[in-house]
Amino acid sequence: MSSSYHHGSLASALLDAAGEELSATGIEAFSLRSVAKRAGVSHGAPAHHFKGKNGLLTALAAAGYKELVDVQNEHQKTAKSEELAQLVASGIGYIDFAMKNPELFRLMFASSKPDRSDDDFSAASRAAFDKLVGEIRSILGADPYSDRAAMTQVMASWSMVHGLAELVISGRMEIPFGFSQLNQQDREAIFEDILVRALKRN
């Protein structure tokens, strides 16, 4: 191979390296120069593929939303087909994703670094949101986009699962439940017990 000068697929290599960097050092110590070093290129190379550090993080977050939906779909495959069970499985997938990618999760939801006006980012995040909208529509038989009560149910369910995910990955389930010593079955039982409360019952 005569040319190691032109990488060929630096963009995706940088995305991979950025993912590792994010998981390893956390978002608050995330360094663009370190990512470049990880990918074996100079510190100026990433500028030709992403709009600076935040541009790279934006792309990383966009990919995160797609991965989030994938994880949710995987959990739903092993659940009952009944609508409520599917919603719970979707929620547990949401939390599972957060637990496996806590720094990425924070980047996606609790950071101002990603550029939310970016097309990829907004499309991917919108797709994740619309997945929940569809699940609520199945349960209530009303379209949240035209039925305010149904949209309130969407936001209640999102609030519950998102808040629970945040509390889990920030270690706030330790004191109440000794969470890290529980097996997965017991954890999911707690998740389900909590998540179903978000549904309004009459």
Place this chain on the structure above:
Amino acid sequence: MSSSYHHGSLASALLDAAGEELSATGIEAFSLRSVAKRAGVSHGAPAHHFKGKNGLLTALAAAGYKELVDVQNEHQKTAKSEELAQLVASGIGYIDFAMKNPELFRLMFASSKPDRSDDDFSAASRAAFDKLVGEIRSILGADPYSDRAAMTQVMASWSMVHGLAELVISGRMEIPFGFSQLNQQDREAIFEDILVRALKRN
């Protein structure tokens, strides 16, 4: 005044300056040197009062938990004395605090910068948690620290209010509700509608 060399109360002055810096520039651009400049001292001065940048942020977060409880108590004063109404008022105070101090809120809950083993921090955050524990105890008549179902209720309520707060301050209530164009009364009606769902009913 012959001496402007020794400040006299630099610690609290730095805390004030840090609060302004946090609100103005956000946590991700928070600069210790900028805080020192804001307080009118050299960039090395803060080291004599806090354990570096993270030490200052730890103290700021600890003060945030006390302020959080204060805001919750204020909201409860204007609410009915009935236990459920008090819990809802506490939750709305939680969200109100997050809306008025979004960067501080993120520092307290979604950042790894504060040192959670710090005595002040852990005491203040524990006090805020125990306030919720007390409210659930009043409603259920069972002590969450000895009744697992009651503790589950604590975490469900916390998840709901915390998730809702996160979604609000990250602008996720805009598309569903056009949130920024609502008046406070309509907003609080949505909050209450969502928050009460966290309670398990039989």
Place this chain on the structure above:
DNA sequence: ACTTAATTCTAGACACTGTCAAGATATATG
């Protein structure tokens, strides 16, 4: 009161960071 110790603050250095500009190198185009 006077000397000594401890605290508080400044100033400079160090290794980092992200971004920008200039130039070298490889690929694509005509």
Place this chain on the structure above:
DNA sequence: CATATATCTTGACAGTGTCTAGAATTAAGT
């Protein structure tokens, strides 16, 4: 095959947090 474009390197710049040495002020000890 010459030219243009895309890609990558290198160096510079201002900014960051932290450390060290020393100056200025206050506190402590006798």
